[in-house]
Amino acid sequence: MRPQSAGTWLALPVVAALGALCLAPLAILFAYSFFSVDFVTISHDPSLKNYARILQSETYRGLIARAFGSGLLVAAITAVIGYPVAWFLAKRAGAAKTMLLTLLLVPLYSGDLLRIFAWRVLLGAEGAINRSLIWLGAIDAPLQGLLFSPLATHIALTYNYLPFMVIGLWLAFESLDDAWLEAAADLGAPGRDRFRRVTLPLTAPGLIAGGLMVFVMVVGDYLTPQLLGGASGVTVISAINDLFGTAFDWPLGSAIAWTMLAILMLCFGAGAVLIRRSSLVAEGA
Amino acid sequence: MAVAENTAAGRRTRPLLEAIALYKSYGSVQAVRGIDLALAHESYVTLLGPSGCGKTTLLRMVGGFEAIGSGTLMLDGARLDDLPANLRPINTVFQSYALFPHLTVLENVAFGLSYRSLPKDRIKARAREALATVRMEAMADRRPRQLSGGQQQRVALARAIANEPRLLLLDEPLSALDRRMRKDMQIELKDLQRRLGMTFLHVTHDQEEAFALSDRIVVMRDGRIEQQGAPGDIYARPATAYVADFIGGASCLPGRILGQVGKSYAIETALGRHVVPGVSGLSVGARAVLCLRSEKVALGETGTPAHVTHAVYRGADWLLECVAGGQIFQVTHVGPPPAPGETVRLSFDPDRVWIAREAA
Numbered sequence: 001m002r003p004q005s006a007g008t009w010l011a012l013p014v015v016a017a018l019g020a021l022c023l024a025p026l027a028i029l030f031a032y033s034f035f036s037v038d039f040v041t042i043s044h045d046p047s048l049k050n051y052a053r054i055l056q057s058e059t060y061r062g063l064i065a066r067a068f069g070s071g072l073l074v075a076a077i078t079a080v081i082g083y084p085v086a087w088f089l090a091k092r093a094g095a096a097k098t099m100l101l102t103l104l105l106v107p108l109y110s111g112d113l114l115r116i117f118a119w120r121v122l123l124g125a126e127g128a129i130n131r132s133l134i135w136l137g138a139i140d141a142p143l144q145g146l147l148f149s150p151l152a153t154h155i156a157l158t159y160n161y162l163p164f165m166v167i168g169l170w171l172a173f174e175s176l177d178d179a180w181l182e183a184a185a186d187l188g189a190p191g192r193d194r195f196r197r198v199t200l201p202l203t204a205p206g207l208i209a210g211g212l213m214v215f216v217m218v219v220g221d222y223l224t225p226q227l228l229g230g231a232s233g234v235t236v237i238s239a240i241n242d243l244f245g246t247a248f249d250w251p252l253g254s255a256i257a258w259t260m261l262a263i264l265m266l267c268f269g270a271g272a273v274l275i276r277r278s279s280l281v282a283e284g285a
Numbered sequence: 286m287a288v289a290e291n292t293a294a295g296r297r298t299r300p301l302l303e304a305i306a307l308y309k310s311y312g313s314v315q316a317v318r319g320i321d322l323a324l325a326h327e328s329y330v331t332l333l334g335p336s337g338c339g340k341t342t343l344l345r346m347v348g349g350f351e352a353i354g355s356g357t358l359m360l361d362g363a364r365l366d367d368l369p370a371n372l373r374p375i376n377t378v379f380q381s382y383a384l385f386p387h388l389t390v391l392e393n394v395a396f397g398l399s400y401r402s403l404p405k406d407r408i409k410a411r412a413r414e415a416l417a418t419v420r421m422e423a424m425a426d427r428r429p430r431q432l433s434g435g436q437q438q439r440v441a442l443a444r445a446i447a448n449e450p451r452l453l454l455l456d457e458p459l460s461a462l463d464r465r466m467r468k469d470m471q472i473e474l475k476d477l478q479r480r481l482g483m484t485f486l487h488v489t490h491d492q493e494e495a496f497a498l499s500d501r502i503v504v505m506r507d508g509r510i511e512q513q514g515a516p517g518d519i520y521a522r523p524a525t526a527y528v529a530d531f532i533g534g535a536s537c538l539p540g541r542i543l544g545q546v547g548k549s550y551a552i553e554t555a556l557g558r559h560v561v562p563g564v565s566g567l568s569v570g571a572r573a574v575l576c577l578r579s580e581k582v583a584l585g586e587t588g589t590p591a592h593v594t595h596a597v598y599r600g601a602d603w604l605l606e607c608v609a610g611g612q613i614f615q616v617t618h619v620g621p622p623p624a625p626g627e628t629v630r631l632s633f634d635p636d637r638v639w640i641a642r643e644a645a
Contacts, residue, residue: 177381177383179379179381179383180383180385182348182350182370182377182379182383183377183379183383183384183385183444184385184396185349185350185369185370185371186348186349186350186370186371186375186376186377186397186445187371187376187396187397187400187444187448188371188372188397188400188401188448189371189396189400190371197396198385201387202385202386202387
């Protein structure tokens with residue numbers, strides 16, 4: 001047996017285990033999404049009833065749209081903030097790089113709840129921001145809209161998931177050879193074209209990877225909206241949670257989960273195609 | 286103003302590129318210290334020197350990738366140093382080729398042409414012409430990573446010449462190729478430069494490459510120009526011991542000038558007195574070196590006794606290393622070599638060796 005094929009065989013159990021552990025639950029969910037609940041048992045007659053219900057229900061449609069809206073918004077904000085940060089880390093930080101990367105990851109070592117309550121302390125009616133503004137004389141009474149609002153949720157979500165975007169982009173910038181930018185300048189490209197035609201397409205994989213991570217995690221985060229969003233804290237994930245728990249409607253929960261998954265995959269397929277297109281030279285071959 | 290100077294008559298009399306008192310330092314390190322250089326139109330010039338001699342820094346300043354410390358760069362009589370790289374009529378073949386990995390070969394070559402006001406079909410046609418010049422038109426739709434090193438090199442060359450630059454810069458373009466490929470590319474580069482009538486400025490640390498390509502070689506050392514001239518001149522008449530050693534590895538025998546005899550000097554060395562031609566301007570009593578190239582030294586019945594220490598077979602001949610008067614000499618020898626340890630007699634024709642300065 002040649003060493004290469006030995007490697008293939010040795011890797012097989014791990015690949016198989018990963019496949020089984022990751023894909024099997026999803027496949028089971030997918031199967032469940034076509035079933036229905038008959039009082040306290042699950043009827044195994046396949047139908048598209050659950051998907052029809054989602055389409056007809058304004059509540060579910062709204063929740064799903066809001067989840068994706070939040071995901072896109074936070075992914076976009078983290079991309080805008082993360083892009084220059086990642087560029088700086090890869091190209092300008094020099095010896096401080098390791099330290100800065102560690103600092104970037106420090107918030108991730110603290111718990112979710114800790115970070116969420118830290119934001120409560122900052123944004124609350126008696127919080128640091130309101131007190132500072134009152135002390136400065138900018139406002140007379142505390143701003144009530146800071147905490148328990150979509151604003152609070154999105155600030156905390158951006159803070160939470162920014163490191164994932166930065167890491168994705170940082171790796172992309174690390175493999176961006178400065179010689180490519182010099183070559184573009186050499187061939188006559190002004191600064192904005194060097195960015196549009198070289199930097200952006202060549203860091204797009206990092207942008208997609210980082211964006212995907214942030215997007216997925218924002219869509220799946222229900223603790224942050226629940227604890228900081230106030231009345232706006234109900235999310236599609238908490239709805240799925242309820243359907244699998246108290247409401248005992250696994251088929252509908254599965255259908256919502258799969259609807260989310262399908263839309264997610266479509267979004268990113270489209271994004272990848274878009275970025276590929278934009279990377280081609282104007283006159284194209 | 287620049288246009289008025291750029292007449293046909295002006296072109297003929299004025300060098301294409303002029304560097305005047307060019308300096309560059311990085312922190313406390315002086316990479317380029319006082320370079321004056323003029324490149325003639327349609328010439329092939331190499332900057333030759335070991336790593337760290339400032340040759341790449343000089344090239345990068347001409348290309349616009351590195352700001353000049355002080356001094357002036359002129360192209361066709363117009364100031365070049367205040368133009369950013371993208372506005373200079375100069376293109377570069379990078380050491381790493383720097384082909385855009387997300388673009389096809391044709392798109393790579395068309396990249397620079399897209400900044401000319403040309404219709405799209407003209408851009409494509411000219412990119413294909415440039416690829417045909419380096420015989421790569423069949424690879425137009427491939428991506429750079431699907432090409433071999435030699436093919437990538439050709440595409441990089443096509444991309445740089447497609448713009449028809451006034452000056453082409455080549456930054457150690459052949460260093461990543463194997464020996465055989467390098468030889469072939471040398472011939473092609475020289476041929477291409479002649480056909481296009483373009484000026485090439487080529488950076489290399491390989492003296493063979495410099496000899497194969499250049500009309501003019503500029504030997505650099507520690508950020509300065511040590512000597513410049515035609516390859517034959519540099520080889521036969523090195524100005525300093527450094528050049529004699531770096532170009533072709535001459536053995537340099539230190540000595541003292543005793544007097545001038547016509548265009549020759551009398552020199553006193555550990556191996557006796559000789560009257561030998563040399564670099565002009567040496568004064569009596571000055572320290573100088575006698576440069577003996579391996580092919581100019583012969584084994585004979587008479588001459589200086591020396592011990593053979595090594596004999597290296599090189600196919601066509603042997604390279605012997607001999608020691609005489611505490612000095613190591615290299616001798617090219619055809620035929621059966623003496624064994625290491627044997628004593629031989631070394632002789633040379635005084636008219637075929639050269640006296641150079643000890644240092645610049």
